[in-house]
Amino acid sequence: MNFLLFVFKRLLRLVLTVLIISTIIFFVIRVIPGDPALVIAGVDASEEEIAAVRAKIGTDVPIGQQYISWLGDIARFDFGESMISGESVNKLIFERFPLTITLAFMGIILGIIIAIPLGVLSAVRRWSFWDYLGMVFSQIGMAVPSFWLAIILLLIFAVRFPLFPLFGVGSLKHLILPALSLGFARAAVILRLTRAAMVEELSKEYVITARAKGLTETMVKYKHALRNALIPVVTITGIQFGYMLGGAIIIEQVFSLPGLGRLFLYGIYQRDFTLVQGGVVFIAVVFSLVNFLVDVLYSVINPRIRIS
Amino acid sequence: MNDSILEIKDLKISFGSGENKAAAVRGINLDVRRGEIHSLVGESGSGKTVTSTCVLGLLPEPPAIIESGSIRYKDLELLSLSAEARRKTRGKEIAMVFQEPSKYLNPALKVGEQITEMLKLHHGMNSSQSEKRAMEILDLVGLGDNNRVLSSYPHELSGGMKQRVMIGIAICCDPSLLIADEPTTALDVTLQLQILKLIMKLRRQLNMGILFISHDLAVVHDISDRVSVIYAGLIVETGSREDIFSSPRHPYTRLLLASIPDAAKRGKKLTAISGRVPDAEHFPSGCAFHPRCPLAEEHCSEQQPAMESLGGSQSAACFCLSKEWTE
Amino acid sequence: MSSFIEIVDLVKSFKGRGFSNGEKIFTAVDRVNLNIEKNTIFGLVGESGCGKTTLSRSLLFLDPPTSGEINIGGIDLGKLSRRKLRTFRRKVQIVFQDPNSALNPKMSIENSIKEGLNNIGYEKSRINDRVDELLGLVGITPAHKSRFPHEFSGGQKQRIVIARALSVEPDFLILDEPVSNLDVSIQAQIINLLLELKDKLSLTFLFISHDLNLVSYLSDRIAVMYKGKIVETAPAEIIMERPVHPYTLKLFSSVPGISPIDDEAGEEIFHVEEQGYSEGLPDGRVYHLADSKLAPEMLEIAEGHFVACYNEK
Numbered sequence: 001m002n003f004l005l006f007v008f009k010r011l012l013r014l015v016l017t018v019l020i021i022s023t024i025i026f027f028v029i030r031v032i033p034g035d036p037a038l039v040i041a042g043v044d045a046s047e048e049e050i051a052a053v054r055a056k057i058g059t060d061v062p063i064g065q066q067y068i069s070w071l072g073d074i075a076r077f078d079f080g081e082s083m084i085s086g087e088s089v090n091k092l093i094f095e096r097f098p099l100t101i102t103l104a105f106m107g108i109i110l111g112i113i114i115a116i117p118l119g120v121l122s123a124v125r126r127w128s129f130w131d132y133l134g135m136v137f138s139q140i141g142m143a144v145p146s147f148w149l150a151i152i153l154l155l156i157f158a159v160r161f162p163l164f165p166l167f168g169v170g171s172l173k174h175l176i177l178p179a180l181s182l183g184f185a186r187a188a189v190i191l192r193l194t195r196a197a198m199v200e201e202l203s204k205e206y207v208i209t210a211r212a213k214g215l216t217e218t219m220v221k222y223k224h225a226l227r228n229a230l231i232p233v234v235t236i237t238g239i240q241f242g243y244m245l246g247g248a249i250i251i252e253q254v255f256s257l258p259g260l261g262r263l264f265l266y267g268i269y270q271r272d273f274t275l276v277q278g279g280v281v282f283i284a285v286v287f288s289l290v291n292f293l294v295d296v297l298y299s300v301i302n303p304r305i306r307i308s
Numbered sequence: 309m310n311d312s313i314l315e316i317k318d319l320k321i322s323f324g325s326g327e328n329k330a331a332a333v334r335g336i337n338l339d340v341r342r343g344e345i346h347s348l349v350g351e352s353g354s355g356k357t358v359t360s361t362c363v364l365g366l367l368p369e370p371p372a373i374i375e376s377g378s379i380r381y382k383d384l385e386l387l388s389l390s391a392e393a394r395r396k397t398r399g400k401e402i403a404m405v406f407q408e409p410s411k412y413l414n415p416a417l418k419v420g421e422q423i424t425e426m427l428k429l430h431h432g433m434n435s436s437q438s439e440k441r442a443m444e445i446l447d448l449v450g451l452g453d454n455n456r457v458l459s460s461y462p463h464e465l466s467g468g469m470k471q472r473v474m475i476g477i478a479i480c481c482d483p484s485l486l487i488a489d490e491p492t493t494a495l496d497v498t499l500q501l502q503i504l505k506l507i508m509k510l511r512r513q514l515n516m517g518i519l520f521i522s523h524d525l526a527v528v529h530d531i532s533d534r535v536s537v538i539y540a541g542l543i544v545e546t547g548s549r550e551d552i553f554s555s556p557r558h559p560y561t562r563l564l565l566a567s568i569p570d571a572a573k574r575g576k577k578l579t580a581i582s583g584r585v586p587d588a589e590h591f592p593s594g595c596a597f598h599p600r601c602p603l604a605e606e607h608c609s610e611q612q613p614a615m616e617s618l619g620g621s622q623s624a625a626c627f628c629l630s631k632e633w634t635e
Numbered sequence: 636m637s638s639f640i641e642i643v644d645l646v647k648s649f650k651g652r653g654f655s656n657g658e659k660i661f662t663a664v665d666r667v668n669l670n671i672e673k674n675t676i677f678g679l680v681g682e683s684g685c686g687k688t689t690l691s692r693s694l695l696f697l698d699p700p701t702s703g704e705i706n707i708g709g710i711d712l713g714k715l716s717r718r719k720l721r722t723f724r725r726k727v728q729i730v731f732q733d734p735n736s737a738l739n740p741k742m743s744i745e746n747s748i749k750e751g752l753n754n755i756g757y758e759k760s761r762i763n764d765r766v767d768e769l770l771g772l773v774g775i776t777p778a779h780k781s782r783f784p785h786e787f788s789g790g791q792k793q794r795i796v797i798a799r800a801l802s803v804e805p806d807f808l809i810l811d812e813p814v815s816n817l818d819v820s821i822q823a824q825i826i827n828l829l830l831e832l833k834d835k836l837s838l839t840f841l842f843i844s845h846d847l848n849l850v851s852y853l854s855d856r857i858a859v860m861y862k863g864k865i866v867e868t869a870p871a872e873i874i875m876e877r878p879v880h881p882y883t884l885k886l887f888s889s890v891p892g893i894s895p896i897d898d899e900a901g902e903e904i905f906h907v908e909e910q911g912y913s914e915g916l917p918d919g920r921v922y923h924l925a926d927s928k929l930a931p932e933m934l935e936i937a938e939g940h941f942v943a944c945y946n947e948k
């Protein structure tokens with residue numbers, strides 16, 4: 001019962017967050033210079049033509065009214081039509097969402113596969129070769145911009161040694177390099193965290209007890225300490241996943257992947273209000289949902305705050 | 309006649325190197341017999357925890373350096389065992405109970421798991437055998453009526469229950485030597501009594517030898533068979549409980565006992581020991597207690613007194629044992 | 636005739652937190668009545684969770700109590716304006732268990748003490764002398780005043796904490812486990828110092844400790860606290876020799892250092908919350924009522940000796 005209440009409160013928070021974000025994006029995009037009507041009508045359109053476009057896309061009514069009617073649309077999960085292309089925003093989003101989410105997933109999984117074992121190894125063999133490797137890796141990962149890495153990876157693994165395709169979609173192979181570029185920075189953060197968490201756990205008193213019990217070092221490190229160290233790592237990883245959605249925009253551009261990121265990028269260029277609004281709200285919802293799931297996951301894996 | 313389970317001879321341990329070398333333990337002799345509770349009493353920096361950690365084999369070397377000495381457990385010389393052989397004695401032959409169960413128990417593992425893993429490892433039991441035995445252990449430590457305990461996490465238990473679990477973990481593989489490091493210091497007084505009774509009962513039932521480490525003389529008085537007082541890395545006095553509490557001979561022991569407040573001393577000023585407790589980096593020369601000792605003479609700062617037998621089981625290390633004085 | 640410190644029906648409750656005990660109210664201090672005479676040492680004993688720490692914090696009035704009165708020198712703290720309360724604070728100081736957390740590691744001990752003096756507007760020209768005086772009072776060489784806390788031993792740090800508490804010239808000192816963290820051989824030094832200061836400066840002490848031997852050595856009067864309520868209060872010798880309340884009996888019989896433990900003896904039963912138990916009480920009175928929402932009565936069973944009990948109705 002308490003768990004349900006907890007879930008309910010969290011969901012409420014989610015809705016509130018999305019609402020606030022939607023409001024912010026609604027007004028922000030209208031503040032930046034640029035008028036979609038102009039984009040659609042063309043640079044040399046006449047006043048009447050522009051006005052006609054405005055009437056068509058709905059920017060001739062007062063902003064307050066636009067906002068209210070848009071809120072109404074959102075409540076019905078209708079993101080409206082793209083001001084530029086006229087297509088349903090919902091349709092556009094759902095067409096491209098699978099690619100982006102797959103990319104994000106692959107990115108985080110690759111990140112985890114590299115970062116967690118390396119992080120644990122770093123902590124367990126501090127100041128060893130592995131530790132230095134891990135530290136270097138995480139430093140690079142945090143300093144290198146993902147698009148630069150993407151380009152470098154492309155140059156090496158698609159041009160110099162044509163192991164991977166340069167662009168486009170079609171198979172999982174197409175997503176490997178993009179996922180790597182996307183996941184690299186995240187992996188760096190996760191590695192650092194894993195190392196820190198593991199080091200901290202290894203210095204705790206229950207580890208002394210574990211050794212005093214005559215347990216093997218393997219059991220002490222990987223059964224006792226790791227279990228506790230993973231608790232914060234899991235949470236942070238979940239949150240990192242959310243960030244990947246944002247990073248996807250750039251990566252998709254570099255690799256010419258027809259995902260959500262590119263969709264929104266062009267929407268912004270063209271001042272396609274509805275598309276951008278819808279996109280941001282959608283991402284806000286996904287991000288909040290991810291956070292929510294992470295919160296729930298955290299309370300499940302951490303026995304201390306498990307609601308019994 | 310030797311039913312000693314533990315015999316520490318002339319143990320010397322230091323930390324650091326070169327100029328920063330600090331001798332934490334400077335030649336300790338101590339033995340624990342089967343079925344007895346031998347208390348090691350000392351304050352912070354006295355070397356009592358370093359000693360117990362060394363017996364367990366958990367002293368990190370470096371920074372610790374075992375300079376010399378021997379630690380015999382039954383007929384095994386522990387200091388010459390490999391790390392792996394040493395590990396096998398832990399939990400199975402020599403076990404330890406720690407001070408704060410909330411810190412010393414793994415918060416992410418169920419209590420049952422923390423017991424059964426030992427049974428599986430040391431006694432080769434399978435899941436069902438180890439679970440059955442774990443329940444028997446819980447019963448032994450007084451948690452038998454509660455069948456939730458095995459599947460609980462440490463934080464779901466009260467402080468007293470956690471300490472009983474710690475004790476259960478320690479005894480579950482039938483060790484012959486139990487080291488208890490301040491097991492009741494963090495507990496309330498009524499709980500303390502229960503846990504001390506439990507320890508004594510288990511000593512009797514399992515015929516274990518117990519090395520009980522504490523700074524609390526009142527507790528030591530109530531449970532010990534023998535007492536050794538450690539100061540600045542050396543045992544300064546040892547004897548039976550009666551010897552130490554009824555006729556203490558070393559000035560440190562005498563002053564310590566005199567300084568402890570109780571109702572009988574109401575209205576009288578407490579005998580205080582002047583000065584401060586020395587730490588390993590700055591142990592005074594000669595007899596380490598000399599700066600604080602009312603009997604100190606010149607040679608006390610130059611030479612270290614050897615342990616002198618005082619008849620029976622009592623010995624003390626002091627040059628002024630024959631002097632008459634009051635605290 | 637009013638006492639120096641009079642606590643009347645003090646209640647301090649806390650609202651439960653989190654989704655599992657949203658509406659639960661936890662009463663840490665439950666209708667406590669205490670009188671402390673000037674220049675005496677009042678000992679408060681109890682086990683963890685009994686409310687003694689909450690009680691001591693309430694006396695500092697950092698958080699107003701849920702209900703009840705705290706009178707110091709005849710003045711009801713609850714009735715003071717905020718400004719007056721601030722000045723009044725000087726009269727009550729507290730010394731905690733851990734000198735490490737009480738002293739700012741980044742401030743020299745001189746500055747730590749000066750802080751208090753500046754706060755009360757002590758005459759600037761005389762502050763340095765006052766710091767020296769205070770340090771001398773507690774046995775710290777004034778020449779060391781520019782040193783930092785980590786350069787001192789545990790016992791010395793606690794002396795510095797005491798010096799700082801005394802800097803504002805309080806009348807009443809709350810000591811919450813002041814020697815528990817110190818080595819045994821140092822405890823006596825600090826206890827002796829406290830007694831000396833009490834006489835020299837005419838202080839009144841509330842001494843809180845789990846160490847019953849220490850409390851029985853020091854106190855003039857002792858109160859025993861259990862689950863937020865005072866269950867017994869009496870002059871120290873009386874409560875040591877002739878305790879009455881079952882909880883007091885249980886507590887005092889657990890004190891180590893009297894006799895070797897006989898682990899084969901059966902568990903002694905103390906009837907602390909037993910219904911209808913009335914040993915030692917006059918007719919019609921019991922120690923425990925199932926519905927203890929009612930306030931117990933403090934019955935004076937001997938001169939100055941009060942026990943909490945209920946009218947069995």
